[in-house]
Amino acid sequence: MTDEEKIIARILDVIPPGSFELTTFLSLFRVRFSEKTKTACVTCGESPELLLDKDFVEAHCQTNEHLFMLVMHELYHVILGHTTLFPRATEVRNLVFDAVINAILCSLFPQPEFTSFFTDYYPSDRMPFALLRPKGDGTPPAAESALNLLYGGSDTGTYYDVYEALLESGCVKEITVLLDGGRGATALPSDGRARTPCAPHPLLLGSHGGEDEEISPEMKDLIHKIISKWPSPDRPLQGQDLGAEERERRFGAEVDPADRLRLGIRRLMRRAAMPGKNEVRRRSVREMTCDTTTFLPDWHDRSHEAREVAFGDALIYRTAASMRRPSIRDNRQAFVYFDVSGSVADEVPSVAQALLPYCRGGLCTVHVFSTVVRPASASDLAARKFSSTGGTDINCVLRHVLDLPPGKRPRAAVVITDGFTGKPHAALAERFRAAGMRLFVGLVKTAPGYNQESDLSSIADKFIKLF
Numbered sequence: 001m002t003d004e005e006k007i008i009a010r011i012l013d014v015i016p017p018g019s020f021e022l023t024t025f026l027s028l029f030r031v032r033f034s035e036k037t038k039t040a041c042v043t044c045g046e047s048p049e050l051l052l053d054k055d056f057v058e059a060h061c062q063t064n065e066h067l068f069m070l071v072m073h074e075l076y077h078v079i080l081g082h083t084t085l086f087p088r089a090t091e092v093r094n095l096v097f098d099a100v101i102n103a104i105l106c107s108l109f110p111q112p113e114f115t116s117f118f119t120d121y122y123p124s125d126r127m128p129f130a131l132l133r134p135k136g137d138g139t140p141p142a143a144e145s146a147l148n149l150l151y152g153g154s155d156t157g158t159y160y161d162v163y164e165a166l167l168e169s170g171c172v173k174e175i176t177v178l179l180d181g182g183r184g185a186t187a188l189p190s191d192g193r194a195r196t197p198c199a200p201h202p203l204l205l206g207s208h209g210g211e212d213e214e215i216s217p218e219m220k221d222l223i224h225k226i227i228s229k230w231p232s233p234d235r236p237l238q239g240q241d242l243g244a245e246e247r248e249r250r251f252g253a254e255v256d257p258a259d260r261l262r263l264g265i266r267r268l269m270r271r272a273a274m275p276g277k278n279e280v281r282r283r284s285v286r287e288m289t290c291d292t293t294t295f296l297p298d299w300h301d302r303s304h305e306a307r308e309v310a311f312g313d314a315l316i317y318r319t320a321a322s323m324r325r326p327s328i329r330d331n332r333q334a335f336v337y338f339d340v341s342g343s344v345a346d347e348v349p350s351v352a353q354a355l356l357p358y359c360r361g362g363l364c365t366v367h368v369f370s371t372v373v374r375p376a377s378a379s380d381l382a383a384r385k386f387s388s389t390g391g392t393d394i395n396c397v398l399r400h401v402l403d404l405p406p407g408k409r410p411r412a413a414v415v416i417t418d419g420f421t422g423k424p425h426a427a428l429a430e431r432f433r434a435a436g437m438r439l440f441v442g443l444v445k446t447a448p449g450y451n452q453e454s455d456l457s458s459i460a461d462k463f464i465k466l467f
Contacts, residue, residue: 004031007052011071014064021226025075026050028219033057039205040074048219050074066117069105073205076101079227096166098204099131100159103150106134122202129202131166145169160420251340251348251384258350264442264466265354269364271440271462272334272412288323334364335401335410339417339444341370341392347444347467351416352381364414369393373400394421394456398428402435412438416466418445419452429459442466 001009008026015022029042034051043049050071061067080101106115115134122129124136130143134151146169149162257265297317336355340348358364359378366376370388373396380386394415401413415421419441424432432439438461443452445467453463 003033007031007057007067010064011068014068020230025223025226028222037206039203040070041206042074042078044078044219060117060121063113065109065111065113066120069109069114069117070205072105072109073098073101076104077206079223093167094204095128095131096163098206099146099150099166100163102132103162104159106151132204247387247389248385249340249388249390251345251352251386253349254384255350255353257354258467261350261354261466264464265351265358267464268336268414268416268440268442269334269358272336272410272414272438273363288325289320290323291318292321293318333362333410334358334414335412336364336366336414336416337373337397337400338366338368338376339370339392339415339421340368340386340388341420342390343392343420344418344444347418348386349384351444351466352384355416356381367397367400369397369400372396392417392421394424395428398424398432398459401437402428402431409435410437412440412461414440414442415456415460416442416444417456419443419455421455423455424459432459440464 008031012022029048029050031050033054037051037053039056040052057067061070102118118133119136122133124130124133125138125140127140127142130139131146135147146166149165294317338351355366356378359366359381367373368376368386371391371393372389374387376386397415401409439459441456441460441463443463443465
């Protein structure tokens with residue numbers, strides 16, 4: 001058995017079969033020992049590789065559980081790093097990103113045999129390493145609030161919220177760590193009063209220098225399909241995570257939409273259904289029948305002579321008259337894609353209620369999307385019951401609308417989302433623009449410090465804030 005096969009066997013030996021599709025995932029990467037990294041790293045070129053440092057594995061991954069956690073840490077660098085959900089440019093951002101990944105893994109694998117990989121490797125009484133592991137003996141007071149954010153559960157917000165909060169927290173602002181290639185560092189003590197040199201410290205896991213390497217859309221889609229079947233962390237990655245198994249979900253109780261939301265939806269519908277230069281509304285003739293009075297008898301009425309014999313001549317006659325009036329029937333429909341991922345779950349009931357009159361009146365066609373697209377009927381909107389994976393991916397929307405036959409493809413589409421959809425693949429965005437379609441985006445929620453328009457700015461024609 002080769003070293004690569006031994007590594008894969010050790011990784012697969014510690015988890016129940018089928019709980020994670022790691023066999024498929026690892027088949028995408030060639031696993032081998034290399035001196036290019038001091039811990040582990042993943043390359044995402046034409047021949048993706050998972051590189052491990054042999055000395056590091058022998059020293060810190062003597063158990064299969066520890067090796068598994070090291071490899072999972074690297075895989076989450078790929079999963080999260082290449083969605084650009086957590087941008088990183090500095091040593092401090094890299095450290096916070098690692099802290100978030102380690103917290104995710106500790107929530108997925110809380111057993112001591114797994115979490116001990118971090119608690120054994122990182123000291124609990126020194127900053128900033130106390131942030132990279134669960135709380136332990138001698139944890140500095142400066143790290144308490146940060147660890148509560150990382151390990152506090154779903155009530156502390158999404159992992160993206162935690163990432164942003166950590167960057168703004170006092171303890172992280174005090175950290176002035178220079179990795180210096182792993183040869184040593186200058187670290188700020190937990191009391192924050194003076195800088196003193198420290199001995200060579202544990203390295204950050206993985207390689208943080210090549211995170212901007214672009215992964216191919218094909219591999220990203222394949223990874224997406226694999227990860228969608230993995231168990232979800234204890235809280236979402238702001239809805240932009242890759243999601244879990246698709247299932248039918250019921251979203252909250254019926255909520256009366258606010259006036260601003262109703263107005264925003266109306267504006268979106270008008271923009272998306274606006275006729276183009278070559279579009280003509282269908283003209284028709286509307287026939288109406290109404291009762292009227294006249295001085296002349298209706299000779300088509302066979303009972304007229306009988307009434308004249310019985311009652312004599314009448315001065316005024318009542319009759320039914322037919323009227324033909326030209327009518328313009330507006331058969332335009334807005335094509336709506338409604339985000340039902342985990343990050344917008346609280347807003348789904350009110351948005352669904354605001355869309356319901358348009359759907360019942362035949363003025364819009366509604367599809368819901370997470371990492372998949374599914375049709376939504378008026379009854380679905382009324383019941384607030386939709387199929388969702390919990391994650392978000394705008395590319396599934398673009399594929400859906402582009403795969404429609406040209407005759408059924410809308411001239412414009414509406415996307416209602418919180419903006420955390422991920423950036424569209426360049427090829428799909430180009431096809432969308434080449435098809436001459438327009439995209440109007442209704443934004444729900446507000447996210448302090450985040451530009452909600454950034455993900456869709458390359459393809460959207462107009463953003464309208466609904467809340």
